[in-house]
Each structure stands twice: as structure tokens, then as C-alpha cells.
Amino acid sequence: MERSFATEIESLKLGEGQTFRGEGILAVTKALLQSGVSYVGGYQGAPVSHLLDVMVQARDYMDELGVHVEACTNEASAAALLGASIAYPVRGAVTWKSIVGTNVASDALSYLSTAGVMGGALIVAGEDYGEGASVALERTHAFAMKSSLWMLDPRPSLPVIVRMVEKGFELSEASNSPVIVDLRIRACHVQGEFRARANRPAALSTRHRGAAAGFDYDRLSHPPAIFRQERLKVEVRLPAARRFIAEHKLNEVFDGELRELGIIVQGGLYNNVLRALQLLGLADAFGASRLPILALNVVYPLVPEEIVGFCRDKRAVLLLEEGQPEFIEQDVATTLRRHDAQVKLHGKDLMPLAGEYSTEHMAQGLRKFLAQHEPRLDLPGGGRWLAEVAGVRERAAKLLGSPLPARPPGFCVGCPERPVFAALKLAERETGRPHISGDIGCHAFATFEPFSMGNSILGYGMSLASAAAVGPMMAQRPLAVMGDGGFWHNGLLSGVASSQLNRGDSVLVIMKNGYSSATGTQELLSSPPPQARDASGRSAVHADRTIENALAGLGVNWVKTVSTYDVAKMKRTLTEALTTEAQGLKVIIADGECQLERQRRVRPATARQLAAGERVVRVKYGVDEDTCTGDHSCIRLSGCPTLTVKDNPDPLRRDPVATVIDGCVGCGLCGENAHAATLCPSFYRAEVIHNPTLRDRVLRGLRNLLVPA
Amino acid sequence: MSIPERSLTVLVAALGGEGGGVLADWLMHAARDCGFPAQATSIPGVAQRTGATTYYLEIFPAKREVLGGREPVMSLTPSPGNVDVMVASELLEAGRAMQNGFVSPERTTLIASTHRIYATVEKMQMADGRFPEERVLAAAKQLAKHAVLFDMRKMAEDNGTVINAVLFGAMTGSGALPLPRAACETAIMRAGKGAQASLRGFAAGYDIAAGARPPPALSPRPPPPETREIIELGVARLRDYQGEAYARLYLERIATLGNADPELVGETGRQLALWMSYEDIIRVADLKTRRSRFARVRQEVGAKDGEPVIMIDYLKPGLDEMASLLPPFLGRRLLSWAGARGKLDAYNVGLHVKTSGIGGYLLMRSLAWLKPWRPRTYRYREEQALIERWLAAVRAAAPGSTALALEIVACAGLLKGYGETHRRGRSNFLAILDDLVQNPAAGDAAARTPAIRNAREAALADPEQKALEKTLGRPVTWLRPAKSR
């Protein structure tokens, strides 16, 4: 794993009354332990990876508490894990990135919510929406509504988040329904503090095992029980949930003197709307607002009495709900209509239909709202601010002259996946560009410069499946790229098995880098065995053959394993796969261990050797500045952060020359590319011998008689 | 003590792997030590993989005791016009902050390092795609209330630490934070590992921002050489390349321009010197075996005295290189034979030459020793003929329009690289020379000048020559490997 959570594990052990300090998602983790969970599972993905990562690393402590931790292979298996709470009074929690994880989990979620739960079942969903998001932008809210899952959207303050997790379990138990705790990206990473409580060991746990439940048809989501269960959802569980929400005051009302107006806001947006109010001069720094606010820490289900109660005696309310469709607004509108409440409801009519609600958007929406309903209110500060912002942006644009070049994320220094795309770029010159079916994972960085490759991305592990109907219509075979993470998540079944069943004829490249790298190098089924991970820095992934064996087991005959850094061979293999007469799925296993993991082993080992005075050979690549002519073909085939440009030292030349800067890990791609693409004679490989032995020194002395090196 | 009206806001723009998260932690610790409520948040995600990312903090500059149990409500997202301290770990990111409206003249102290880490789209261009840094610097000075701008990466390197320590020091030293120096240093010390180096970096940043020590001197770009200097440089280069007579040939060629505009003479002299010293295998072998080259590589890879460095050169000579050494009639036959069969790149041999070893060195030197043979080679003959053709076009245009002549001169810049890259550049050059210089459609110089410029820029727009083909309205063919399918 990329990160060590040693200090965070200690904060999970804090006792009653001690102060927890840390990020939101770890506060949630602590709250799970305070709630007495028996099991925790999930699938990694920003912004919730840390929840599971810390638990995996804290295995010993979890054992002590009797908590079972399961690193699931996908979100469907994580959701199914919650099945334990159907027939047993145990609390459990799972986590994933949403919307995508919820999509994958949805089958199990339907059944889970239909059967209903006995023990509290919690889903911690990282709502990957807005700035920093990396997935299709849709709302988890839709799943909550269709499956009768209750959804919490807590105010982004650690004590509130923790309370909502604890109350979430109680709510789940009081209403026999699973509960989603939805956290936005920044809320997961917000640093704050709260007063901890002691962790609670569960009654039924890995330390205190029980007997299997007896047969009870009503707990099966199977006819005829399903007919009763659907009615239970609306007739029993929903009213119970509403009662609990109202009784425990999970939603919060903040009074304000402008009583005839009001704001209803998703809890997660509360801090930002307050900032907007503050900028308009309508609130102070401590949250005292002139406009009354109803903060919905529970966004589904709403409690009609609370809504009507808040709106009573008001002329107008503004509903701030991020994303689309505006489910809450529709819900509120129906409620108000049914109760014949005469308040005017605003929402998406004044706010953007799509996208994140920034402070600026909210201030603009509030201004429009107040202009209609309280035109005499003086908002000089707010108006000035909004005008200023526009002015400053305009000035900046003029001074900068043209938009700045974008800087999207990219492959790391020495990444083993980069060479595959270099090889593909070269192979294309001979074969023409095939349809390239992309996937989720680091390899999706190939969609950016300098490769700009990919025709579609359809979800995690879906690349091969999404090329299935393309192949039969194209003159050229399609090529699907998939990571080993995607392969285990979904690709093996949705892609490979389906292709085998239908005698597909595509090419599949599997990036075997050994880990789920994009999410923080978590372990996979096919991660190299620990003893193969030595400090030499050599790739260790060849030591595991689970992927190869799985492919053989499915009857895939055309499988070639190629070291990713061997660009020439990779190019030949790609060309062959794209052009061969052989029918059937052709799999190229691009073998090269994640460079982050390799460097994590090499760096400390090298530092130790150097300190101990041992002989160490360090490799770095370079470009000769006096033979480089500044065409940058090498960069168009690489994009490595340490292969860059600098001013041309030759006073007669103008274009910058290529250069390799410090940080090059000597992966070798530069040399391979120079050869495979016949680039130029400027590249060299240098091996620096630190702490040379006597032999090294004598040899150098001899060479120096002739060579001035 | 009066209670402040609002939180102080800090936005940090950094690149993945620069320690932005650690910087946020330091700030949080320092704020807590002062008893100030504080909050930090970020959007790491995949941006941690070398992309641009941000960290956002709010600090309420009043001790908790005086707040009477009230908690300030802090925003999770920065809003434009409301950033007190904008920190950028790299110059382009400072520009991005301004573009997004986060630097306001009323309020913002901008702390930015002036070094550049080029984005891929900047460095992959066929010529110079770098964003003009002067523009970012000028904008920073105009848009910020107070700007602290210096090369913080250099300061970090000099102090054996990471840039985040220098940034932290500069923030504190600028006086824009409500945190005393001691609290910040304690926060760094708490981290233990590497704290001493971080403290040195912090102190450097602090002192520079506070004006107590000068920022590291900028190494200003040398001004472009003037005409006389260019000619001198050209002469020296060609004397080194092929001897006295060749240098004389250079001067004679320049002389044919007569008393043309000095700028034109300078530019022609520059391009001509580069062209006449074209990079054949003899030149490359010569450059790679010079004492100065070995010294430069040692320095580039950071080898200390006494540490041996093994150098391996990646060469892949093929028919092009072979032909360039042959006498004209043989060279021409070889290339037309291979060109017709699409086999120009079929026989390249990848060599790893250990130039630092005796065998590799001798191999390279023996190639370099072929220098006297060069004037008898096919490539030499070809290059000189094309040079004359180009010079004639320049001479023809000069009396009528210096601007037109300059455009024709600039076309020689398309000739660069090796092997396939060189063939592509040459075909672009020839296409422009044929179509727009020697057989122009429109008559007057005022129309021809921009036409040539457009075509030249199109030739540099993409390596597939799509833009140039569109500009010229015809395919530009060049000898490239045949498609196998």
C-alpha cells in the first residue's frame, strides 16, 4: 500500500473524552468502532479509500476488537457483505466510491433493502462529484429513493459527521433499513477534531461466535415474501424512519430574524451556503444568519411535518440542492402542495441545473431570491464582491494573454504503463489506429497528451465488453486496455468470459502492475508474493501467475507476456495481435510492476547501503544537449515528468532542447524509445558507481589513459 | 480582545508529490498551537499523480478561549476574491490561480515559486511550446496586493529539502499569516524525520520574504546574439566542423547577401551556420567523445569526484546514415532503391555503445576521424546544393522585401532531427520552397510573406503533417516506412 497509517491507527484507539484529530473519513472509521461494528468491508476508490486502508493495516487491533475486515474485489461483493445483518443482530459497514460503486453494488442493494436488516447496516459512500471528481456525474440519491435506503448528508463538521454515523446505525435498526452516509470529496478530506468515545466491542463478533439463524422465509427476498416486503417498506419502515429522524432531531433548524424567508439546504452544503451569506452581509463567522436555515442531515426520506413546519408563515424558501434531477425539490413541492402550504418554493429556477454549487453560485442564487422577495434588503458588500470577481478574472485573462496550458494528472516517473502506449503509437504507424477501448485506472492517463488515445470508457473492467460490438463492424480489430485491478473487479467475467462465449476476436492488453495503483496501490488477488518483492527494484509481478492461470482456465489460447519496457517487442506483439490470422481473443499481458511500489522498496534500501559505504550503482538517463535538435519527438512518445525541456545552450539555436532532470529513476524507456522509434542519437544511459571498490577505481584509471571519462 | 469578522483563508496550489499535504498539516498544527480554530481540506484523488491539485485552509485568528464556546463555520471550498494567502509551488500554477480569480488586488498575498515545471502540452511541441513566463510574472505583480516571487525550488535544493518548507517559510515571513515563526517551527519539528533540513528551508524562505536576505539571483537569459556575434559564432562553429576552408565558404555565402538589412544577414548567418554544420554520424561521434561532453554528463548525473561513470550511448544507424557516408553516386542509388521499397528504416541496427569504455570510445573516435572524407560524401553534396537553392531564393527576395526574405530564411528551421524526423522536416521544407517560394501563386511580397509563415507554422503544428497538407492544399509525401497492412 502506498501510504502508512501508523499514526492514524493510534487515533482509532482513542478512549472516552480524548480529542480525535484527523480527516473526515478517518473520523467515520472511528465512529464505526464507537458504534460497535462486527464487520467492515468495501472497495477502494477516492475519496473513501482511507477508511478501508487504515482498517486493513490495523488488522491486529481489529482482531482484538473482534471486527472482521474484508477487502472486497468489487462493490457488489461489498454490498452483499451487508447480508450478514439481515438475519443477525450485528452492525456492519461497507464503503465505496459513488456513483460508480453504487451502480456495481445495486443488485445486492435491492435485495438487501427488500429483505430488510436486523442489525444496523451502513454504506459509507464517497460522493465523487464536482471539482476533483473522476467518474460519471450522477447522484447517489436516486438509488436511495428507488431502493428505500435512507440517506444521510451530514454537515461537514467532524462532530456532526460522527454523530450521524452513530445515529445512522440506530436509524437502520429502528427502521430495518440500510442507511447510506454520503460524504462529498472535501468532507472526506476535511481536517478537524471531535471528542472521542470509547470503542465498543460487538456482542457477536470474530471473538464471540454464535450459531446459524433458523429458517425464516420472511427474511428471504424471494416470492412470495417479496410482496409483503415491498409493502413493509412503505407502510412500516418508512414511517419508523421518519419518526426516528424527527425524534432525534437529525435535521437542524437555525433561526434567523427574516422569518418570512428561509433556506433549505443539503447538510453537506451548509458551510458553503453560510460563507455565501457571510459575503452578502447576512451572516457572521459563527453561523448566525439573518435568514432561517433548515439543514437536512437526512436527505432521504424527508419528514413532511418538518418541511411544512419550517415553511409555515414563510413567504418564500430557497432550496439548495446540488446535482440533477432535483429530487428533494420535487419531494418538497409535493409535500407543500399536499399540505396546501402557500409558501413560494425556489430552487433550480434560480440555481444552475448541473454542477457543483460553489460559494459564488450560491451567492448569485441568493441575490436573485432576495431581489424577488426582499428587494429593500441592502446587500452592498455582496454586490461589490460579485462584480469584483468578474473584474479580476477579466484582468487576469488580459494580462495572461491566452489560456494557460492544462495540467491533467499523468503517469508517474518511470511508470511501467507509459511504454505500452509508446509501443502502441509506433505500432499504429504500421497497422493504422485501431478502435481503442479504454478503462478505469492509471492507464486512462493515456487519454491525455502526448498519447491522446481511447474511443470510449464504459466503467471499471468494461473495456473488453464495450468493444464487443465494435469488432464485428470494423475493418480492423479493436484493442481493449484493462488494468489488473479492472480485470479482477469485473473484466474477467464481463469481458473475457463473454468474449470466449461469443468467440470474440478482439485484442486485450492487461496492465499487470501488481496492485490497484490508481487508488493507492492496494493488494490484488494477483499481487506479487512478499518474498518476490526484493530491494533490487526489479519488477516482481512475474512471480504471480493467477491472471495467466485464470485466462488458461477460460480457454484463452493466444496469451503473450511482454515486459512493458521492451518497447520494440511490445510493438511487434501489438502489431501481430492486431494483424494475425488467428481468430479468438488475443491477450497481451503487459508485465511491469508499479514503479511507486518498486521505489518504496528501493529508496530506503539504497539509502541504507550508501550510508553503510557499500557499492551502489545508480542509473540515470540523459540527453546530449549538443546533438539534440529540439524536435521533441521523444517527448511525444513519453510524457515522463523527468523528460522535459530547457533553454537551448547553443546561442545559435532557439528551440528548447530535451533534457532529463533529477528524479529519473532510470526505468530505461528513454533508451528503448530512442531505439524502437529510431529517434536520435542524443540519449545516453549513465551508471554512476557510488562507493567504488578498488577494482572500480583501477579500471577507471586504466580507461582514463585513453578516454577522458 | 476584539473578535475578528472572518477567517483567514489560504489556498495552496501544488503538483502531485510536492508535499502539499504536509504543508497543510504544518499549518494546522501551528494554528492549533496558537489556540486558533482551523480547518484544512483538499481534493487529492488521482491528481496526486503528477497533476495540478489544491489544498484549502481557513484559520480563525482568535484564541478559542475568547470565543465563548462559539465555533466559526468554515467553508470547504475557496471562493474567488476571498483568498488572503495564495500559494503556488510553480509559476504556471500561480497563473492558473489568477486565471480563476483567486488573486485579488484588495486582499491577496501571493507567494509563488518562479521556477517552471513544464506541462506535457508545452514540452511536446515541435518547436517552442512553452508559455511565456514574463506574462505570468507581470500579471502576478499587478494583480496581487503583495507578491513574494522567487525560485523556491532552488532554495529547497540548496538546503537539501523539499519546496513545501520554503513555501511555508515564505508565507510566514511575508507577514500574511497570523502565526508566529516559533509556532511554525515547532510544527515542523514535530514531524521528526527530515525536520532539520525543513527548518533550514523554512528559514531561507522566511528571510527572503521578510526582506532579510536577498532572493537567489536570477540567471537572466542571455540576450540573443547580434549579427556580428552570430557571424563570429558561425565561423568558429564551421572551423571546428570542417576546417578553415569550410568557414571561408560560410563567409563567402554571407557576403553574397551584399548590404542587405542587418537583421536579415544575422538570421541568415544563424540558419546557415546551423545548416552547414548538419548532424551526420561523423559529427555526432565527434561531439560524443569530447572531454567537455564527459565532464558535462558527470555533472548532469551528479557524480562526485572519484566516482566512475559508465556511459552508454543509444545509436541506431541505418541506411540514411550509411548513405550519408558514401560517395554521391552510391549514396543516391542506395537511397532510391530503399525508398522505392519502403525500406529506408528497415535496416537500422540498435547499438548500445559504451563510449566511456575503451572499445566504444575507439569505435566512436574512428567515426569522428572520417571528417576529412566528409566533403566527398553524398550527404555533403545534397546539403550544399539545397543550401545554394535556399540562399538564391533569399537573395532574390531581399531587395524587394526584407520581411519576405526573413520568412524564407526561417524555413530552414524546419530542417532538424535525424532519420525519419529529418526526412519529414526536409519534405516540409521542400514543399514550401516549391509551392510558395519558387512558384508562388500570388505575386506581391505582402501576400507571400504571411502565406509562407502560415505554412511554416502549419508544418510545426503536428508531426503527421495534416496541418501543412491543408495549408498547401496537397499531400506532402515523404519517404516513410510502408504500411504492412
Ligand code: SF4
Ligand atoms: S529513463 Fe526516461 S522515461 Fe524512464 S524515468 Fe528516466 S526520464 Fe523517465
